[in-house]
Amino acid sequence: MARVKDYGNAELEEKLQDTSYYADDANPQFLEDVKKLSRTAANMCFQCGTCTGSCPSAPRSSYRIRLFMRRGVLGLEKEALNDPDLWLCTTCYSCTDRCPRDLAPTDVIMAMRNLAFKVDIVPRNFLKTVQLIYKTGHGVPNNDVNRAARVKLGLPADPPTTHSYPEFIPGIQKIMDFYKMKENADRILSEGEQ
Amino acid sequence: MSGNMRQYAFFLGCIAPNRYPGCEAAAIKTSEKLGIELLPLKGASCCPAPGAFGAIDLKVWYALAARNLVLAEEMNMDITLICNGCYKSIWEVNHILKHNDELRDGVNEVLAEVDMEFKGSIDVWHLIELYYDEKICGVEKVRASVTRPLTGTKIAPHYGCHLLKPKKERHFGDTENPMWFEELIDALGAESVQYRNKMQCCGAGGGVRGFDLTHSLDITNEKLINVQEVGADAITEFCPFCQLQYDRGQVEIAEKFGQVYDLPVLHYNELLGLAQGMTPQELALDLHAVDCKTFLEKIL
Ligand code: SF4
Ligand code: SF4
Numbered sequence: 001m002a003r004v005k006d007y008g009n010a011e012l013e014e015k016l017q018d019t020s021y022y023a024d025d026a027n028p029q030f031l032e033d034v035k036k037l038s039r040t041a042a043n044m045c046f047q048c049g050t051c052t053g054s055c056p057s058a059p060r061s062s063y064r065i066r067l068f069m070r071r072g073v074l075g076l077e078k079e080a081l082n083d084p085d086l087w088l089c090t091t092c093y094s095c096t097d098r099c100p101r102d103l104a105p106t107d108v109i110m111a112m113r114n115l116a117f118k119v120d121i122v123p124r125n126f127l128k129t130v131q132l133i134y135k136t137g138h139g140v141p142n143n144d145v146n147r148a149a150r151v152k153l154g155l156p157a158d159p160p161t162t163h164s165y166p167e168f169i170p171g172i173q174k175i176m177d178f179y180k181m182k183e184n185a186d187r188i189l190s191e192g193e194q
Numbered sequence: 195m196s197g198n199m200r201q202y203a204f205f206l207g208c209i210a211p212n213r214y215p216g217c218e219a220a221a222i223k224t225s226e227k228l229g230i231e232l233l234p235l236k237g238a239s240c241c242p243a244p245g246a247f248g249a250i251d252l253k254v255w256y257a258l259a260a261r262n263l264v265l266a267e268e269m270n271m272d273i274t275l276i277c278n279g280c281y282k283s284i285w286e287v288n289h290i291l292k293h294n295d296e297l298r299d300g301v302n303e304v305l306a307e308v309d310m311e312f313k314g315s316i317d318v319w320h321l322i323e324l325y326y327d328e329k330i331c332g333v334e335k336v337r338a339s340v341t342r343p344l345t346g347t348k349i350a351p352h353y354g355c356h357l358l359k360p361k362k363e364r365h366f367g368d369t370e371n372p373m374w375f376e377e378l379i380d381a382l383g384a385e386s387v388q389y390r391n392k393m394q395c396c397g398a399g400g401g402v403r404g405f406d407l408t409h410s411l412d413i414t415n416e417k418l419i420n421v422q423e424v425g426a427d428a429i430t431e432f433c434p435f436c437q438l439q440y441d442r443g444q445v446e447i448a449e450k451f452g453q454v455y456d457l458p459v460l461h462y463n464e465l466l467g468l469a470q471g472m473t474p475q476e477l478a479l480d481l482h483a484v485d486c487k488t489f490l491e492k493i494l
Pocket of ligand 1: 044045046047048049050051052066069098099100101102103105
């Protein structure tokens with residue numbers, strides 16, 4: 001029979017079970033939100049640093065993926081979401097392929113970015129892409145130079161996407177409106193201009 | 195078309211059709227010679243961009259990618275595509291929604307608003323994996339289609355990130371030093387070359403190119419240094435976004451860092467097109483920021 005390990009001290013046992021970090025700026029819910037959105041067990045990180053050692057962004061900036069993993073575990077929500085380094089991950093997944101705990105640090109970053117957007121923290125270029133897709137269906141729309149080149153190649157001037165079938169655009173807008181994405185993007189962009 | 199052609203819905207994405215249309219034209223023509231027919235996926239949109247878009251709200255990313263998938267489900271046809279970023283969105287969302295009922299129900303709730311339903315009835319393939327797959331095409335068939343071998347050229351492979359990684363969710367095996375793309379390059383009569391840190395990212399992804407161009411280009415510059423070091427005549431990849439980063443990036447790197455490489459950057463389909471006898475005009479190579487002349491002189 002397996003032996004139950006314990007200290008024979010109920011109060012101490014309860015404390016040991018509780019893995020949350022208590023500090024004025026810690027929010028244990030942050031870790032739970034990150035885990036749900038990233039679909040990875042972020043709390044399992046043991047801070048080995050393999051991720052940072054694999055990261056193409058690390059040698060040329062102060063961005064440290066291991067630090068964001070730690071902030072997740074400790075529930076340091078504000079510190080994580082307000083750090084502009086959050087947006088320096090190229091999502092190359094090198095860290096994810098090498099993490100000895102089989103975690104997905106890349107998806108932790110994606111989750112934190114999603115949470116940042118919820119509190120209006122987001123670089124402008126991301127919002128511009130949202131606006132373009134809302135308007136045209138494409139993040140990188142066609143232009144006249146390209147249209148001329150396409151015709152020379154024997155292709156239609158506009159590809160058979162929403163560019164040739166704009167009747168599909170209202171459906172795309174409906175989907176984005178369902179999540180209020182365009183509305184929020186417009187609002188954040190216009191507030192930034194004030 | 196003839197009965198022994200395999201048909202796929204061709205998901206174009208944005209950068210190939212709207213910046214490097216030669217990739218689109220080449221994909222259609224070169225695949226035809228390999229028994230693969232690419233049919234238009236009418237009304238498709240941006241995949242949408244996994245970094246710039248998924249970073250903001252994953253739920254919208256799932257839903258918009260699912261809309262593209264449903265268009266192909268309605269054609270009853272598997273999707274093929276020529277961009278790693280598109281692969282990340284279209285393949286991965288298909289995979290996630292097929293295996294996660296909660297997310298799939300959420301997506302179907304919003305798709306119902308536009309009279310669509312994600313059924314999970316099709317598969318998604320990168321064209322390069324179809325080329326490599328013996329059951330579909332295979333390296334020998336690629337080799338047999340070559341009429342103008344790229345003899346005497348040294349070509350550096352760039353795998354990019356989102357086709358192979360994260361490896362536990364993909365089916366391409368090793369991501370530290372894969373060699374299958376080299377086989378496809380060598381099949382064209384060219385010599386593939388190895389260089390330091392081959393698997394490093396191009397630097398464009400995750401919205402970093404738009405957020406901090408200098409940072410993004412610094413990553414690209416490191417790759418260019420490593421490629422130049424081994425005397426490559428060109429870089430080849432299978433992702434138009436990597437292509438844009440290496441090609442237009444060289445102009446930006448010259449301006450910002452004062453380093454000049456003049457290293458032509460060609461999508462594998464453009465390279466295959468050249469090897470199958472297509473002219474530079476038929477591939478719109480003049481739209482490339484880096485002149486491909488030095489490379490073309492070696493093979494034409
Ligand atoms: S590699 Fe994995 S376990 Fe190691 S620090 Fe990074 S996330 Fe944590
Ligand atoms: S996915 Fe992001 S954090 Fe991970 S190694 Fe790549 S750039 Fe760094």
